[in-house]
Amino acid sequence: MQIAIENPGQPDVVQLIDDLDAYQKPLYPPESHYGIDIAALSAANVLFAVARDEAGTAVGCGAIVMETGYGELKRMYVRPEHRGQGVAAKVLAFLEGEAMSRGCAMFRLETGVSQPEALSFYARSGYARRERFGRYPEDPLSVFMQKDAG
Numbered sequence: 598m599q600i601a602i603e604n605p606g607q608p609d610v611v612q613l614i615d616d617l618d619a620y621q622k623p624l625y626p627p628e629s630h631y632g633i634d635i636a637a638l639s640a641a642n643v644l645f646a647v648a649r650d651e652a653g654t655a656v657g658c659g660a661i662v663m664e665t666g667y668g669e670l671k672r673m674y675v676r677p678e679h680r681g682q683g684v685a686a687k688v689l690a691f692l693e694g695e696a697m698s699r700g701c702a703m704f705r706l707e708t709g710v711s712q713p714e715a716l717s718f719y720a721r722s723g724y725a726r727r728e729r730f731g732r733y734p735e736d737p738l739s740v741f742m743q744k745d746a747g
Contacts, residue, residue, distance in 0.1 A: 605638040617674040624711040670706040
């Protein structure tokens with residue numbers, strides 16, 4: 598498997614994002630969806646990583662939006678048939694390393710209460726629950742987490 602910073606506008610990567618949206622949209626009402634689109638993922642302050650298998654197929658992705666004082670993890674997704682193989686952990690470690698090399702010392706994220714696998718994964722990866730941050734509204738369906746770099 599290879600992980601690299603890539604352009605999120607590639608057709609196979611757009612499909613990953615579409616698959617993520619198809620998974621998440623039934624879990625929450627529209628007002629509780631906080632994903633960012635391809636244009637936002639293409640911004641200069643975003644590190645967007647893609648995991649590809651030996652055949653070059655995009656099997657997972659994730660992003661860190663570099664904010665003032667922290668990096669926010671967004672759009673983490675691994676195709677169901679590739680889960681349980683450490684893809685998400687490798688994408689997360691890659692993104693955190695890239696962000697730390699650019700001076701990021703803290704990571705934050707927002708995920709949802711209806712995604713126990715994600716909550717468990719982030720906890721195993723060193724993220725702890727915290728209060729709401731940034732421009733997120735009060736939302737009982739959101740879970741906020743944070744991890745110090747290092």
